[in-house]
Amino acid sequence: MKFVAFERKLQGTGASRRLRHAGKVPGIVYGAGEPVSIELDHNALFHALKKEAFHSSLLDMELAGATTKVLLRDYQMHPYKPQVLHVDFQRVDATTKITKKVPLHFVGEAESPAVKTDKGTVNHVITELEITCLAQQLPEFIEVDLSGLTMGHSVHVNDLKLAPHIKIVTHGKPNPVIATPVPAVVEEIVVAAAPAPEAKGKKKK
Numbered sequence: 001m002k003f004v005a006f007e008r009k010l011q012g013t014g015a016s017r018r019l020r021h022a023g024k025v026p027g028i029v030y031g032a033g034e035p036v037s038i039e040l041d042h043n044a045l046f047h048a049l050k051k052e053a054f055h056s057s058l059l060d061m062e063l064a065g066a067t068t069k070v071l072l073r074d075y076q077m078h079p080y081k082p083q084v085l086h087v088d089f090q091r092v093d094a095t096t097k098i099t100k101k102v103p104l105h106f107v108g109e110a111e112s113p114a115v116k117t118d119k120g121t122v123n124h125v126i127t128e129l130e131i132t133c134l135a136q137q138l139p140e141f142i143e144v145d146l147s148g149l150t151m152g153h154s155v156h157v158n159d160l161k162l163a164p165h166i167k168i169v170t171h172g173k174p175n176p177v178i179a180t181p182v183p184a185v186v187e188e189i190v191v192a193a194a195p196a197p198e199a200k201g202k203k204k205k
Helices: 013-021 042-048 052-056
Strands: 002-007 024-030 036-041 059-063 066-077 084-091 097-107 121-124 128-134 142-145 167-169 177-182
Touching: 002 042, 013 024, 024 042, 036 042, 042 084, 052 097, 097 121
Parallel strands: 002 059, 024 084, 097 142
Antiparallel strands: 002 036, 024 036, 059 066, 066 084, 097 128, 121 177, 128 167
């Protein structure tokens, strides 16, 4: 994905506030050299942030006529308005090693015996994983194949088929569960007993 940024000359809270009123977003690019203050078009950035790939893949940033590989590192949103307040990018090259969260894409769920035969559902326990790799080797997502999932068994991190250059960061957990099947819920219908009819001929006092 590619986006256009412009060098930001003015600094400070007041300058950033004026930028936002003008439909711009202040930001910064750091790493592999001196930090550079930038500004971006708000609407273009707002729509880009809705795309998964903008968060988890290398981006081409065009700045002052040159294109640089960067990663989105952080952004701040307004507490209640649909407005981006600030954005951070990191420059990367062929030697940059990074640690970043990558989304999981689940496939084959409907064809799995747990769903197709046993009519169960699959609980996605983890929807993203933190990995370490060279920036140039960062995958946009990691695919999780659920087509062989059976009831009573789960898919763990160690079951994933990953390229050798990708290392998963589990923060001390030995082999976390990624997805697990859940049996179908059988609803029980309870019928309340009708009250016994009052005996005929019985007079009220």
